[in-house]
């Protein structure tokens with residue numbers, strides 16, 4: 001009987017289809033293994049000290065031999081100095097380091113070669129042209145190296161996404177998150193969850209096949225139920241965190257708001273270290289929402305400058321105020337700016353009552369919004385600090401003019417953003433894309449169907465659907481359509 005059960009475990013683990021086919025069709029670039037060997041410049045464009053050109057495919061060894069003298073292959077994975085010359089004319093092109101990576105121990109899993117040449121444009125184009133003349137070689141499409149690595153099982157889909165994010169990472173926190181994803185933490189987690197479902201499915205199928213059999217382990221369906229319950233809790237916890245990884249990838253929305261002339265635009269310019277917004281003593285200078293991507297204390301953010309909130313103004317400014325309010329509703333974090341020397345003015349009081357206080361108590365739609373209150377122009381304050389009669393929530397003092405208080409503000413921002421985006425160096429791996437969130441939710445919904453299923457066949461089917469969602473996160477079965485989207489992010493040579 002136990003043998004019967006383990007056959008089922010194995011069958012369920014294999015699933016209805018092989019999860020990782022070795023060749024893929026219909027995904028833009030030609031399927032790997034189709035015989036073509038590709039080459040591209042993999043380092044950046046332009047004049048540089050060293051440029052790296054690489055090839056991947058069965059003719060890589062031939063390409064290396066055709067361009068180098070002596071014409072033997074260097075030892076695997078060892079850099080060797082070689083004279084490169086054009087195989088057609090014999091003309092010397094460069095003296096360069098070459099590397100030979102026989103498959104499958106290479107980035108793509110295929111035979112690969114690397115040429116580390118001097119980075120001048122003429123050398124690079126000479127070597128690229130020489131490679132193009134070798135039979136069986138053609139230029140690589142954008143992302144084709146990584147695509148081949150994925151197709152040959154060298155990288156999972158989440159690792160591919162991590163690699164794309166690493167190439168585009170602009171802040172420290174983004175780099176940390178991308179590196180963790182590239183290291184396979186998210187794929188590992190998803191595979192573990194999928195295994196749990198495989199076990200639960202095996203138990204249900206065993207009961208379907210041998211339910212009447214006395215030899216079947218007792219409580220086998222209860223075991224499946226408790227596995228599903230544990231998984232639901234784990235998935236729920238990750239989904240609650242879902243927006244954090246995405247914020248870290250694309251930047252948290254930080255909206256600078258306040259009454260006219262409080263110094264909002266001055267603060268935006270200070271934080272972004274460039275003159276993004278016009279600053280002037282005239283109230284109502286900023287009329288539209290101005291967005292600028294910034295690195296705030298190591299976290300990526302999209303900073304929005306907005307029109308000063310006040311009433312009784314002309315139609316254009318009124319529209320600016322309406323847009324400011326709309327943007328406030330979408331903010332992940334509000335930077336509320338008031339003029340410290342003007343706290344008793346009607347516009348300051350109005351802003352405190354309508355924006356600052358409600359944010360602390362939970363916004364109208366029930367979810368509380370993060371807000372930092374900044375009292376700007378501290379240089380204008382008397383020695384005793386801001387007007388003690390103003391009943392204020394916790395605040396930070398700042399002078400955009402002198403820069404005093406900026407360090408304190410940056411530290412407060414770092415804490416807020418770490419809470420919003422999650423700390424990429426600790427804790428469980430984050431879901432970095434809407435795609436991950438979609439499949440986790442799909443998995444959770446299917447587990448709901450499992451619990452409500454009226455018969456065991458439907459219950460088993462629900463588990464298969466749930467597991468299908470998890471395997472699609474890491475790139476198993478039916479992901480062709482998203483491959484193109486993901487590989488669009490890659491440049492030629494990656």
Ligand SMILES: Nc1nc2c(ncn2[C@@H]2O[C@H](COP(=O)(O)OP(=O)(O)OP(=O)(O)O)[C@@H](O)[C@H]2O)c(=O)[nH]1
Pocket residue numbers: 259260261262263264265266267278279280281282283284285286287306307308309376377378379380398399400401402
């Ligand atoms: N003394 C002093 N003046 C400041 C400080 N910050 C800004 N200002 C001045 O305050 C005036 C208004 O600054 P802005 O940055 O244009 O203010 P704003 O809130 O964007 O104004 P609107 O866009 O019109 O709503 C300008 O003259 C600034 O030079 C500060 O810390 N100290």
Ligand SMILES: [K+]
Pocket residue numbers: 260261279280281282283284285286
């Ligand atoms: K102004």
Ligand SMILES: [Mg+2]
Pocket residue numbers: 264265266277278279285286305306
């Ligand atoms: Mg302004």
